[in-house]
Amino acid sequence: MADLRNNFVGIKSPNPFWLASAPPTDKAYNVERAFKAGWGGVVWKTLGEEGPPVVNVNGPRYGAIWGADRRLLGLNNIELITDRDLYVNLREMKQVKMNWPDRALIASIMVPCVEDAWKAILPLVEETGADGIELNFGCPHGMSERGMGSAVGQVPEYIEMVVRWCKQYTRMPVITKLTPNITDVRKPARAAKAGGTDAVSLINTINSITSVNLDTFSPEPSIDGRGSHGGYCGPAVKPIALNMVAEIARDPETYGLPISGIGGITTWRDAAEFLALGAGNVQVCTAAMTYGFKIVQEMISGLSDWMDAKGHRTLDDICGRAVPNVTDWQYLNLNYVSKAKIDQDACIKCGRCHIACEDTSHQAITQFVNGVRHFEVIEEECVGCNLCVNVCPVENCITMEPLAAGTLDKRTGKPVDPNYANWTTHPNNPMARQAAE
Amino acid sequence: MGTTQSGILHGRLPLAEYEANFSDLHPPLDKHEALVAADRCYFCHDAPCMTACPTSIDIPLFIRQIATGNPIGSAKTIFDQNILGGMCARVCPTETLCEQACVRNTAEERPVEIGRLQRYSTDIAMRENKQFYARATATGRRIAVVGAGPAGLACAHRLAIQGHDVVIYDAREKSGGLNEYGIAAYKTVDDFAQKEVDYVLSVGGIEVRHGEALGRDFSLADLTEQYDAVFLGLGLAGVNALRIEGENAEGVEDAVDFIEALRQSKTKADIPVGRRVVVLGGGMTAIDAAVQAKLLGAEEVTICYRRGKEHMNASEFEQDLAASKGVTIRHWLQPKRIAVKDGKVAGIELDYTTLEDGKLTTTGETGIIAAEQIFKAIGQTFQASGLGALQMESGRIVVDQDGRTSLAKVWAGGDCVLGGEDLTVSAVAMGRDSAESINRALAVVQPLASAVA
Numbered sequence: 001m002a003d004l005r006n007n008f009v010g011i012k013s014p015n016p017f018w019l020a021s022a023p024p025t026d027k028a029y030n031v032e033r034a035f036k037a038g039w040g041g042v043v044w045k046t047l048g049e050e051g052p053p054v055v056n057v058n059g060p061r062y063g064a065i066w067g068a069d070r071r072l073l074g075l076n077n078i079e080l081i082t083d084r085d086l087y088v089n090l091r092e093m094k095q096v097k098m099n100w101p102d103r104a105l106i107a108s109i110m111v112p113c114v115e116d117a118w119k120a121i122l123p124l125v126e127e128t129g130a131d132g133i134e135l136n137f138g139c140p141h142g143m144s145e146r147g148m149g150s151a152v153g154q155v156p157e158y159i160e161m162v163v164r165w166c167k168q169y170t171r172m173p174v175i176t177k178l179t180p181n182i183t184d185v186r187k188p189a190r191a192a193k194a195g196g197t198d199a200v201s202l203i204n205t206i207n208s209i210t211s212v213n214l215d216t217f218s219p220e221p222s223i224d225g226r227g228s229h230g231g232y233c234g235p236a237v238k239p240i241a242l243n244m245v246a247e248i249a250r251d252p253e254t255y256g257l258p259i260s261g262i263g264g265i266t267t268w269r270d271a272a273e274f275l276a277l278g279a280g281n282v283q284v285c286t287a288a289m290t291y292g293f294k295i296v297q298e299m300i301s302g303l304s305d306w307m308d309a310k311g312h313r314t315l316d317d318i319c320g321r322a323v324p325n326v327t328d329w330q331y332l333n334l335n336y337v338s339k340a341k342i343d344q345d346a347c348i349k350c351g352r353c354h355i356a357c358e359d360t361s362h363q364a365i366t367q368f369v370n371g372v373r374h375f376e377v378i379e380e381e382c383v384g385c386n387l388c389v390n391v392c393p394v395e396n397c398i399t400m401e402p403l404a405a406g407t408l409d410k411r412t413g414k415p416v417d418p419n420y421a422n423w424t425t426h427p428n429n430p431m432a433r434q435a436a437e
Numbered sequence: 438m439g440t441t442q443s444g445i446l447h448g449r450l451p452l453a454e455y456e457a458n459f460s461d462l463h464p465p466l467d468k469h470e471a472l473v474a475a476d477r478c479y480f481c482h483d484a485p486c487m488t489a490c491p492t493s494i495d496i497p498l499f500i501r502q503i504a505t506g507n508p509i510g511s512a513k514t515i516f517d518q519n520i521l522g523g524m525c526a527r528v529c530p531t532e533t534l535c536e537q538a539c540v541r542n543t544a545e546e547r548p549v550e551i552g553r554l555q556r557y558s559t560d561i562a563m564r565e566n567k568q569f570y571a572r573a574t575a576t577g578r579r580i581a582v583v584g585a586g587p588a589g590l591a592c593a594h595r596l597a598i599q600g601h602d603v604v605i606y607d608a609r610e611k612s613g614g615l616n617e618y619g620i621a622a623y624k625t626v627d628d629f630a631q632k633e634v635d636y637v638l639s640v641g642g643i644e645v646r647h648g649e650a651l652g653r654d655f656s657l658a659d660l661t662e663q664y665d666a667v668f669l670g671l672g673l674a675g676v677n678a679l680r681i682e683g684e685n686a687e688g689v690e691d692a693v694d695f696i697e698a699l700r701q702s703k704t705k706a707d708i709p710v711g712r713r714v715v716v717l718g719g720g721m722t723a724i725d726a727a728v729q730a731k732l733l734g735a736e737e738v739t740i741c742y743r744r745g746k747e748h749m750n751a752s753e754f755e756q757d758l759a760a761s762k763g764v765t766i767r768h769w770l771q772p773k774r775i776a777v778k779d780g781k782v783a784g785i786e787l788d789y790t791t792l793e794d795g796k797l798t799t800t801g802e803t804g805i806i807a808a809e810q811i812f813k814a815i816g817q818t819f820q821a822s823g824l825g826a827l828q829m830e831s832g833r834i835v836v837d838q839d840g841r842t843s844l845a846k847v848w849a850g851g852d853c854v855l856g857g858e859d860l861t862v863s864a865v866a867m868g869r870d871s872a873e874s875i876n877r878a879l880a881v882v883q884p885l886a887s888a889v890a
Contacts (some may be wrong), residue, residue: 068476348543351482367483393479394544 002307003314004300006040006104008280009173009198009258011131013040013104016303016315017271017296020262020283021046021108021134021177024293026082028092032099037293038300041104043201043283046081046136047089049111049121054080054142060221063210063230074236075286076210078221078228080142081110086124094128105129106175110136110148113158115165122170132173135162135197137188138204140181140231150204153179156191163195175260178202178244180237185244186251193257200248201260201283203241205231234286238264242277246326249278266295268302275315276322330424335417337409338384338400340364340377346397349373353388353398361387379410439734445688445810447709449734455705458732462623462758463527463553471557474550475504481540486551489538491858491866492519496535500554512562513569515555519869520594521587523563523633524616525862526556527625530721532754534862563636570640573600578879581606581664583651586614587861588670588851590637591868592875597642599876604664605643608650612638614672615852616861618697621725622705623732652823661846666875669834669842669849670868675820679717679813683775688782692716692726692814699729711810713737715785717772718814720750720859726812727764738764739806743771743790743797750859773803775811784808819853830855840871848875 006016018041019025019034026045034042048054056079063076082089097105107130111117125133136143137153144151152158159176166174176192178185180203189200207229211220219227241263248254261279265271266287274282287295312318342353342365354375357365364381365388366374377388384400392398403409405418423429439450450458466474478500486496495514502511515522529535531552539548562569578601582589585607593603611617613630620630638645649655651671660667676691678684688711695708702708710733716723719742731738740759742749745768749756759766770787777783784807788799819832828835828843833855840848850867852859857867 069473348540349481349485350479350540351484352479355482373483373485 002304002312004304004307006281006315008104008260009132009175011041011104011106011173012102013281014102015040015296015300016275016281017041017299018043018104018106018260018281018283019288020285021106021136022285022289023077023079024285024288026084028096031092031096031105034288034293034296035096035100035103038296039103039293040281041106041131043106043108043134044089044093044130046108046110046139047086047121047125048081049117050086050124053083053085056080056083057223059223063221063227064234065210065236072286072290073234074208074210074232075234075289076208076221076230076232077205078141078230081108081136081139086121090124090128093125093130097129097131104131106132106134108134108136108177110139110143113147113152113162118162118165119169122166122172126170126172130172132175132198133166133170134175134177134201135166136177136204137162138177138179138202140179140205140207141229150179150181153177153188153204154182156187159188160191160195163192163197167196173198175199175201177204177262179204180240180244180263181207185247186254189248189251189254189257193254197257199258199260199280200254201262202248203237203244203263205233206237206240208232233264234290235264235266238266238270242273245274245279246277246323249320249323250326266290268299268306271299272303272306272318273322275319277326278320278323280315280319331422333420333422334426335419335421337403337416339379339382339403340384340386340388340398341401342375342377342388342398343396344374344376346394347375348394348397349375350393351375352391352393356387356391361385382411441712441734441736443712443809445709445711447707449710450706452704452706455733459622459626459705459729461626462621463556465560466550466553466557471503471508471554474554475500477541478504478549479540485538485540486535486549489534490518491534491860491863492522492525492869493866494518494522494535494555496551499558500549500551503554503558508558508561509565509567511558512567515559516562516569519862519865520591520637521616521633521861521865522555523559523636524587524625524630525865526552526559527629528616528620529860529862530752530754533752563632566636566639568639570594570598572598572640572642575602576600576879578602578665579604579663580666580668580875581660582668582670583607583660584614584670584672584851584853585609585612585634585645585647586670586672586851586864587616588672588864588868588871589614589668590634591865592668592670592848592850592872593643593868594637594640595869595872596875597640599872601642601665601876601879603643605645606649606651606655607645607647608653610647612645612647614670618700619693619722620700621696621729622699623729652821656823657825657827657844657847658823661844665846665879667847668840668868668871668875669847669853670851670864671819671821671849671853673817673819673852675818676813677816677818679772679775679815681772681774683777683782686775686777686782687780688809689775689811689813692718692722692812693817695812696722696725696729705733708733710735711782711808713806713808714739714810714812715806715808716740716812716814718742718816719744719748720814720816721752721755722817723812723814724751724755724759724764726814728759728762730810730812731762731764735810739808740764740766741770741772741785741787741806742766742768744792745769770804771797771799776805782809782811785811817852821853833857839874840867841874 004015021043025042061079065074107125139149143149176197261274262283354365480497499511499514535551536548582605612634616630714730716727774786789802834849848871851864
């Protein structure tokens, strides 16, 4: 039986599944339900300064896009940080932590970018017994207009400064939450590290407009006929998040910096992928908001069963295992040759592979053979691009088959070279490095 | 209260039960159901469903239009190929046409519900009375169409939008042909056939003259003389006879008459049915009659077909439908003699049959089924007069690919032609294609526009 216990910068939880700072973690009521359902930890919804709390809109806070059968693929929100009194939150946090000592409880914090504000709130949070803090430098709407959230996260110097204050005024581990609304996520990660952060968490939500109402011409979600950009999350953002996590995991300057992975995690498989790309644990929100807290049971059993099947005993056995395999394009092996292969028994003859290849790619799939509807790869034309695999509605019907070294590539007319060779040494590359004489 | 008394009686069921029994066989999809069903379409390239459709409707396109919230555009895609797409959505044996070809059958043995989706968008467009076609500039050409059934209506509509003036002659009181008189009531409820006729005719330029029969009130020669072209969509007016002892006894009826009476009845409670009913035949008509006899409250309904299950013209779906309604289907039985008592049907004696060297023969054994009512559904025949020298073969009109007959200016289509398929959708295709052919034949030769203005 795989051991799912998680130790993230000293914060212990029975499994690596935390709920991200968001609506599901705004109150003791919700968090109690989450812990009962089995979540390993929660990042409490972001606390603000003492005083009158923020106010939210009273119209819709969420927009969405859907796939077939109205499966929710992407969610967007314009909700702000907690709109409850600071002390109510602190009291509830303390009680919940007492009730659930084995679970992780992290306080997300967002106060103005002045030293006194951070100095004031940190002892209050510490007093609750929280296991750590997460600095919300990611929220892209509302708070950013007030100089907080992603407005800080987009300026590496501010990140470093605030992290430094936090490390100075609290003994609690500091997790710096990063915004994806920047061009190079490594810069803020490096700044957080320079400030002394214990970890980073990412991604926060992405600036987005989910849709436009074509009757009223208002963006959605529409508040009295107008809309503003909101934070995009859910399954649709996962590939973006995976890349950003990997970028930080393989950056020599931040290599080894603990990462809490966030972004569209919906199943155990998503979580395992984040862990493999260097995350020490994961945070989930949209999946819980779509299906309820019970989904963590699928995540726990799925991860555990997969680890058992593969012989991985602890999370350390899988964390970061895919990181060495992430590289730059220029280092990919140009002598690796694969061709699409269509399993004729599995093919349902929809013709989508043919038309995709014919119209938009390399004219490498037949439509008729001897006058009969028949879809077959023309190896002389196939560049191995994988588009047919991606558009085929039948799983494993089309596969990419690597050509063994020495076999003839019918497209080039040359045998497959067994040696690794990449762009840096390719003769077509004007910058190609010459082999040493 | 109903009754199980013997004899051929009406009112066997309480009124409410008639209503329930004859309600829509496939209730329409609501918007959500339609979206879920449409999402299953793969938008195949050169889609097999489209090839399987006799009218070649662009099925992937109309389903994608439903999925993207454009049912009106979807309806236009359908009507472009098949102006009777609403009825075809209800009566097409989709399980042997588009839905049989659907690649989802290979994937998971459950095709996209093409028929019901087609009904979804055509219903919306017709409810909103969306008219997609404007008539071209009047050509001054006049065309006679004989028969206001699916073939005639499709032909007339296409001719009308091309700018021709059309007169349809029909022997009956109402337009629609088999759509109005020959299809089980539960397949087309709420007077849909007449609503569809109105929708088709509202394009303009089509006059319908009811109660005028070819051969009785006018001849084909009269029409070719008065009109620029003639289209014959006559259907099959006659029925095959059994030619066995007892055929004239009280209680032996033609299934088509029974089906017609049901369609013309509002409540169905006035349609009499036997306690024990035998239907002879293996096609859709046999099924329609048998199922409806059961729905009217007959206690025992048996279809007797002289060949095996695999030879039945009725689709698998129709056979299953009959079974689910409690109809017994018996194979390899051929009528030998109708037993008569006091001038009324008492039962039927049948020969057991078998195939010997591909030929149907009797085995020598016989069986008897007690019955008070026997419906004949053993095929229809082409019955027309006044056709002059029109070339016929096997009792049907001979036509070429474009629907041209042996006579100049005369086209024909639907069940009355050789190769007719006994399908509404095929009749529509033939009517439409004949209209195109007529239009080409009538086209005024335009002088070529000069390249130099």
